Amino acid sequence: MLLFCAFTLVLLMSVTFSGCASKGKEVSLRVNDPAIKDWQLTLNGTREKILKIDDLRRFPVASGHCYAVSTTGIRFGPYLCAGVDIRELITDVGGMGPADQVWISAPDGYLWVFDAEQIEGKGFVTFNADLKEIPSPPLRIILMYEQDGKPVSYDDGGPARIAIVSDTAGVITEGSAWVKWVDKIEIKKK
Amino acid sequence: MLVSFFLIALLCSIAGCSSGMQQPKTVLKVVPAGSLLQPFDEVEKAFEAQHPDVDVQVEGHGSIQAIRQVTDLHRPVDVVAVADASLIPDLMFRIDSTTGANFTDTYTPFATNAMVIAFTNKSKYANEITEENWYQVLSRPDVRVGISNPMLDAAGYRSMMVALLADRYYQNTTLFPILIGGHFAPSLVVQDAGGIATIKLPEVLRPSDEKLVIRDGSIFVLSHLEAGGIDYAFEYRSVAEGHDLRWVSLPPQIDLSSPGYADEYGKVRVILGFQRFSAIGQDRTGQPIVYAVTIPNNAPNRELAQEFADVVIQMAKIGGKGWPAPLN
Secondary structure, eight states: OHHHHHHHHHHHHHHHHHHHHHHHHHHHHHHTOHHHHTOOEEEESSSEEEEOHHHHTTSOOEEEEEEEEOTTSOEEEEEEEEEEEHHHHHHHTTOOOTTOEEEEEOTTSBEEEEEHHHHTTOSOOEEOTTSOEEOOOOEEEEEEEEETTEEOOGGGTOSOEEEEEESSTTOEEEGGGOOSSOOEEEEEOO | OHHHHHHHHHHHHHHHHHHHTSOOOEEEEEEEBGGGHHHHHHHHHHHHHHOTTEEEEEOOBOHHHHHHHHHTSOOOOSEEEESOTTHHHHHHSSBOTTTSSBSOSOOEEEEEOOEEEEEOTTSTTTTTOOTTTHHHHHHSTTOOEEEEOTTTOHHHHHHHHHHHHHHHHTTOTTHHHHHTGGGSSSOOOOEEETTEEEEEOOSSOOOSSSSEEEESSHHHHHHHHHTTSOSEEEEEHHHHHHTTOEEEEOOTTTSSOOGGGHHHHTTEEEEOSSOSBTTSOSEEEOOOOEEEEEOOTTOTTHHHHHHHHHHHHHHHHHOOTTOOEEOO
8 A cells, every 4th residue: 555655646746747847848948939049139329230149148247136017017027137238238339328219129019218317227116016116226227138047038028128127126117118029229319 | 544644645635636637727818908907807707607617817908008919919819808999990900910810800899988087085185176176276386196108008198188188178278288298398399280289299208397297007106196196197987986086077078088079089189209019100189988899810719708708798888886987
């Protein structure tokens, strides 16, 4: 009987762990999706540059806590996010002036516009985990390529999406600025 | 004893395993506009009670973003419901390249709504405001007003339309600047061409003073209102009611509720600061508020989706707290 019990337990464990393994495989397949492998970013300032994901990884890593909320209150996160400070990318194509804007867009047709103050991490509304407004701690905008230590999955907007990060955990920002699947960053002179 | 213990543990494990291996429920994915979340919570409960084998999953978005889940993001969605019926023919009566058919070919209008001024007992002058003097109360320098972001939320650009219509209705062209337009740097300028009052929003919509507060979605505006951060908010009547807020109604000539005033509503226009979605332009012209529901042609569960839509339409006719008003 004991032997039977042990066998059954092993069987149950194998079923459980096979479920975990298949989930991991699914994530892996997504990361290797051609849409992600062939991804490139067009940076357009006073000069134009095309970057691949490996080029992004050559910039200094900017990381922090990130947590977003949709217009209807759906929360995404909290995560540990890593990527490139958006200012590094802007500087790489000539920088921006105080009246200039940064237009960030994706192939799904989504566009969001940031002004110079926002690029410095200012002017965002922030919430605590209960979605109550709190004074904003210092924030940075990054082009995120890693979420919780893994490449950003396609479903989460990978391989590169905008994230607003903080050194403080639990700070939520409005998700409209978190452009998914970013493939173009343009500096518009004003 | 040891054997009994293992047997009990084994039976528990098997019970857990067998319940975990039951036939999975059919997932019915429903994507409504944010102002429908509260009533759709009721529909979900009613539908799941009728269909124990169905898991209704409701995911709220702004109306345009709700449609984009189907048209641009190609997610499998069974039911889409929006706060602006005109968006469905505009965005979904076109070919889906993955199927060769339109995203949808039909939709059913099922409710309407009205813009109101929501407030709480904590709001300044809460005991003075009426349907007649609302614009005078909101114009006072110490009163703070909130709207949702017109770039993101239909209630946001409809709030601006109400303020523009108020200019005309009360024959007071300082109203729009005092309530909204004058709180940006530079101020929003009303252009009047061919009898149509038009405002063009800046790309980054950030008020220049504390009189006006803009948040991405209604829930954040209302949260700010309830916390006392603002005194009044432009909001849908059903949402104000659903949040147990006080509100004053506006004249039907300006509250976007009445088909009889459609021509009047059409005399105001808001041009958004940039084309947030490539699928839809920046112009929004005033029209009566009409909610509509549709089933995408590639919905994974068409029959169930139709049943769900029918329940929505029936429950909307009955109405209730938090429901937009039935269509006449």
